[in-house]
Amino acid sequence: MATREVFESRWEAVGLLVPTVIVSVVFLYLPAVRAVELSFFEVGFGGTSTLVGIENYRQLLASGEYHASVAVSVLFALVVVVGVMAVSLFLTFLIHEVGVGQSLYLVASIWPYALPPAVAGLVFLFLAHPTLGVFTQPIEALGVEVDWFSDGGQALAVVTIAAIWKQVGYNVIFMIAAMNNVPKSLTETARLDGVGRLKRLVRVYVPIMSPTLFFLVIMNTIYAFFGTFAFVQVMTKGGPSGATNILIFDLYRTAFQFYEFGVASAKSVVLFAVVGVLMYVQFRVTEEYAHYGG
Amino acid sequence: MTLLETLTDAPDRTAEYLRDRPGVADLRDRLREDGLALHALLALSILVLVAPVLVATVVSTKELGIVTSLADLAPGSHAVANYRRALVDLEFGQFMLNSFVMSLAIVVGKLTVSVLAALAIVYYRIPYKNAAFLFVLFTLLLPVPVRFVPLFRLVTDLGWDNTMLAITVPYIASATTVFILRQHFLSIPASLVENAKLDGVGPFEFLWHVLVPMSKGVLVGVSVIMFVYAWNQYLWPLVIINDQSQQVVQVGLGLLRGQAQAGDVAWALVMTGSMLTLLPPLVLLALFRKPLLQTFTIQQK
Numbered sequence: 001m002a003t004r005e006v007f008e009s010r011w012e013a014v015g016l017l018v019p020t021v022i023v024s025v026v027f028l029y030l031p032a033v034r035a036v037e038l039s040f041f042e043v044g045f046g047g048t049s050t051l052v053g054i055e056n057y058r059q060l061l062a063s064g065e066y067h068a069s070v071a072v073s074v075l076f077a078l079v080v081v082v083g084v085m086a087v088s089l090f091l092t093f094l095i096h097e098v099g100v101g102q103s104l105y106l107v108a109s110i111w112p113y114a115l116p117p118a119v120a121g122l123v124f125l126f127l128a129h130p131t132l133g134v135f136t137q138p139i140e141a142l143g144v145e146v147d148w149f150s151d152g153g154q155a156l157a158v159v160t161i162a163a164i165w166k167q168v169g170y171n172v173i174f175m176i177a178a179m180n181n182v183p184k185s186l187t188e189t190a191r192l193d194g195v196g197r198l199k200r201l202v203r204v205y206v207p208i209m210s211p212t213l214f215f216l217v218i219m220n221t222i223y224a225f226f227g228t229f230a231f232v233q234v235m236t237k238g239g240p241s242g243a244t245n246i247l248i249f250d251l252y253r254t255a256f257q258f259y260e261f262g263v264a265s266a267k268s269v270v271l272f273a274v275v276g277v278l279m280y281v282q283f284r285v286t287e288e289y290a291h292y293g294g
Numbered sequence: 295m296t297l298l299e300t301l302t303d304a305p306d307r308t309a310e311y312l313r314d315r316p317g318v319a320d321l322r323d324r325l326r327e328d329g330l331a332l333h334a335l336l337a338l339s340i341l342v343l344v345a346p347v348l349v350a351t352v353v354s355t356k357e358l359g360i361v362t363s364l365a366d367l368a369p370g371s372h373a374v375a376n377y378r379r380a381l382v383d384l385e386f387g388q389f390m391l392n393s394f395v396m397s398l399a400i401v402v403g404k405l406t407v408s409v410l411a412a413l414a415i416v417y418y419r420i421p422y423k424n425a426a427f428l429f430v431l432f433t434l435l436l437p438v439p440v441r442f443v444p445l446f447r448l449v450t451d452l453g454w455d456n457t458m459l460a461i462t463v464p465y466i467a468s469a470t471t472v473f474i475l476r477q478h479f480l481s482i483p484a485s486l487v488e489n490a491k492l493d494g495v496g497p498f499e500f501l502w503h504v505l506v507p508m509s510k511g512v513l514v515g516v517s518v519i520m521f522v523y524a525w526n527q528y529l530w531p532l533v534i535i536n537d538q539s540q541q542v543v544q545v546g547l548g549l550l551r552g553q554a555q556a557g558d559v560a561w562a563l564v565m566t567g568s569m570l571t572l573l574p575p576l577v578l579l580a581l582f583r584k585p586l587l588q589t590f591t592i593q594q595k
Contacts, residue, residue, distance in 0.1 A: 003420040003487075003488070004417055004479075004480070004484045004487050004508045005416075005417060005418060005489070006417060006487050006488060006491040006505050007417050007419070007491075008418070008419055009418070010418075010420055010421075012414075012418070013414040013418035013420045014414075014416075015415055016410040016411060016414035017410075017411050017426060018412045018414075019406075019407040019410065019411070019466070019467075020408065020410070020411040020430060020467050021429070021465035022427070023407065023426050023455065023463070023466045023593055024430065024433050024467040024585075025465075026340050026448075027445065027448070027463065027464040028433045028436045028441065028464075028467060029433075029436070030448075031420050031441035031442075031444035031445040031448060032436050032440060032441045032444075034441070034444035034447075035443060035444050036421065036443050038443060038444060063503075071364075082487050090339075091339055091343075091546075092338045094332065094335055094339065095336070096380065096503065097328075097332060098323060098328050098332055098333065098336060099324040099328050100324050100325050100328055100333075103334075105340065105582070107583060108343070108344065109339075109340060109343065110579070110583075110587075111344075111576060111579060111580075112343065112576065113522070113570075113579065114522055114571060114572070114575035114576045114579040115347075115575075115576075116525065116528075116529065116544055116571055116575065117526065118544040118545075118570060118571070119547065119549050119568045119571050119572045120346075121348045121550055122564060123346050123347065123349075123565070123568055124548060124567050125350060125551070126350070126368055126561055126564065126565065127346055127351070129585055132561060134349055134367070138512045156475065165343070165346070168343065173590050174590065175588060177587070177590070177591050193397040200448060202551070210566060212404070216472040226437050229439075229528060229529045230529070230544065233528070233532070233548065234547075234551065248439050248529075251439055252439075252529065255442065255443050255446075255533075256446075256533055257543075261443050263548060265443050265444075267441075268439060268440050268441065268442070268443065271439055271440055272435065272436070272440045275434075275435050275437065276340075276435055279434060291488060
């Protein structure tokens with residue numbers, strides 16, 4: 001049987017792995033371990049650390065502000081994931097159905113993948129600005145007073161829309177690949193049976209695409225928790241009164257505005273738990289699909 | 295043939311003419327099959343998706359950038375002045391240069407280090423191979439926010455704050471890149487590798503003369519993914535770079551917004567800066583769309 005493992009020298013192999021291992025240990029693993037360690041300390045301004053045990057975690061458990069931040073993050077992530085996937089699935093389906101100009105439509109849909117979050121946030125800040133915004137007048141004509149600099153609900157809505165906008169491209173990239181993998185014969189059968197377009201999408205394509213859709217749920221959740229810092233920093237700075245204070249922004253402020261390194265590290269550990277759980281679920285579900293050949 | 299006959303006949307004869315040209319006739323049939331509604335719906339969706347950037351582009355050509363009605367959306371005459379002012383007076387040229395250097399260094403560093411690691415993981419018979427691969431994959435659980443207080447202290451202790459080292463070296467190890475390259479290498483037929491081995495080819499010759507030529511698309515694809523990722527980094531440069539002359543373009547953009555809110559610069563210039571920041575990753579996406587899409591399909595496995 002042919003094998004790929006044609007080189008024998010262990011020292012060579014170690015040498016090839018060393019750069020990755022060193023950078024991983026020094027800049028990824030050790031700081032992560034240090035974060036866990038620091039979360040049990042109170043760190044003063046001069047860098048003096050006092051062991052305080054689980055005091056930092058107890059503080060987080062008791063903090064109404066932190067609970068609010070958790071609630072905002074979960075709500076935000078939920079709306080972003082559902083919103084991005086609904087919009088992207090619809091757009092992908094349209095592209096899939098069209099015969100002429102398909103690749104042009106595809107490029108026009110995936111470009112937000114390249115959009116920097118800071119730019120997306122800034123453009124939306126300007127377009128929906130309560131006094132300067134282009135979109136403000138048309139929206140106000142509908143009877144809604146645009147006031148998101150002081151209305152928390154509106155602020156969260158604007159940040160959410162901007163975050164969804166940026167993530168559509170990434171989702172379409174994966175969805176179109178999955179949808180194109182649906183056997184043509186299935187599409188034909190559905191057509192001959194007189195199954196309508198929308199029904200075909202929901203009953204035929206979505207189930208077949210489910211591994212990809214699941215992968216995207218996880219990636220979009222990670223995006224909502226970790227990739228959206230720039231939106232909040234640029235658009236709202238967590239306000240008004242904490243309405244957009246998602247966990248990652250809260251963590252940044254704790255660390256680099258209040259310099260509470262101990263508490264911030266405890267918050268890092270909480271976020272680590274979030275990625276950990278997400279990745280674990282993804283790993284388990286992917287394994288499941290692999291077993292059943294889905 | 296009378297004029298009237300010619301006119302009434304025209305549609306049929308056009309159809310006949312088109313039928314003789316398979317490409318055109320085919321296109322027409324396919325268009326008819328698509329239906330106008332589908333194209334209208336797609337065009338509308340894409341318009342919604344593109345509108346914010348279109349408006350921003352128009353605003354970036356104006357003097358002030360105050361747009362209160364649709365009539366204000368005609369392009370202005372200050373394009374050259376705005377882009378020159380942003381690049382020269384407002385240091386955007388410097389910010390962009392810093393971002394380019396950072397992104398290129400990350401791409402080259404990550405690619406080199408990851409190709410070597412993937413070579414070891416796929417083509418060497420070594421013990422604990424799965425453990426080594428898991429060790430690399432596990433770093434996916436450690437994005438910057440999970441470790442940034444200790445990382446900040448480490449990089450400051452090394453004396454790297456405000457330097458290019460701070461915003462490049464910590465990014466060099468990449469689980470995603472190693473993973474994609476491993477998957478791709480595993481798809482190259484093993485028999486080919488054995489032939490190379492029989493010919494007595496050493497690992498580096500094998501890498502350079504066999505693997506690299508067979509991986510061009512993937513290498514381009516991951517490079518674009520890495521460049522976009524690096525270019526769009528915001529949080530870490532914000533934390534570790536204080537010296538404005540060393541700042542990257544994403545954070546520089548925030549400085550510009552601050553000036554606009556303080557009334558020091560016009561909003562038109564903020565949109566100019568935004569478009570400058572968007573341009574490089576957008577151009578890469580447009581140029582390397584195909585290898586990029588192919589590489590993404592590997593990532594999901």
